[in-house]
Amino acid sequence: MKTTPRATLAVAILTLAACGATANEATKVPTASEILNKPDQASVKDAHFTLVAHIVSSGIAFDATGDGIIVVKPAPASKFTMSTTVAGQPLKFVEIIIGGNEYDLTPDNPRWTVKASTSSNPSSFKGTDAVYLGEDALPLGKAWHVKAKDANGTPFEAWVRETDGYPLKYASTAQGSTFTATFDKFNTGQTVAAPPPSDVQS
Numbered sequence: 507m508k509t510t511p512r513a514t515l516a517v518a519i520l521t522l523a524a525c526g527a528t529a530n531e532a533t534k535v536p537t538a539s540e541i542l543n544k545p546d547q548a549s550v551k552d553a554h555f556t557l558v559a560h561i562v563s564s565g566i567a568f569d570a571t572g573d574g575i576i577v578v579k580p581a582p583a584s585k586f587t588m589s590t591t592v593a594g595q596p597l598k599f600v601e602i603i604i605g606g607n608e609y610d611l612t613p614d615n616p617r618w619t620v621k622a623s624t625s626s627n628p629s630s631f632k633g634t635d636a637v638y639l640g641e642d643a644l645p646l647g648k649a650w651h652v653k654a655k656d657a658n659g660t661p662f663e664a665w666v667r668e669t670d671g672y673p674l675k676y677a678s679t680a681q682g683s684t685f686t687a688t689f690d691k692f693n694t695g696q697t698v699a700a701p702p703p704s705d706v707q708s
Contacts (some may be wrong), residue, residue: 540635542664543649544671545631553673554697555687557586560684568592574687575696576673583698586687604700617707631664631673632656639663646690649674650705656698697702 574586599689633654649665665675
């Protein structure tokens with residue numbers, strides 16, 4: 507059966523239109539809230555991150571660096587170590603968030619202190635007033651960039667990998683202090699545990 511050039515052209519146009527529709531569906535961006543929920547839905551169980559911070563406390567400001575881990579499953583938890591030098595004195599801070607508690611170890615106290623967890627931390631990307639800021643190219647892949655507020659109203663930004671919903675970067679700002687975590691390793695079997703009760707200040 508012969509086909510006319512006009513019929514062939516019509517089929518080609520319909521085929522292109524169908525492909526265009528599929529492409530548009532594939533590139534549809536989730537809502538900002540959906541993006542923030544992606545890490546919980548992804549296969550990531552734990553992740554390692556490096557951090558850079560600028561801390562303002564009691565009229566003193568200093569820069570610090572360090573690293574840490576988050577556990578997403580089976581229950582969220584995080585731990586990070588941060589080091590700096592103030593007036594020529596090396597200082598080290600450690601924070602653990604687990605089971606609704608925040609444990610802190612500071613240079614001026616040899617024992618852990620504990621309080622209910624209220625800190626912004628990279629173990630959760632959940633937030634309110636979420637706004638999509640666009641797409642960014644990060645070293646580990648293309649990421650959706652979202653800004654929101656955590657449960658305490660603290661502003662933060664999150665970058666979530668488009669291909670698998672993995673967290674790639676987290677940045678928070680509160681009272682002049684900034685905290686930026688950049689994720690670089692995933693699913694390496696990391697765990698977080700609370701300090702022994704004997705090491706915690708009562």
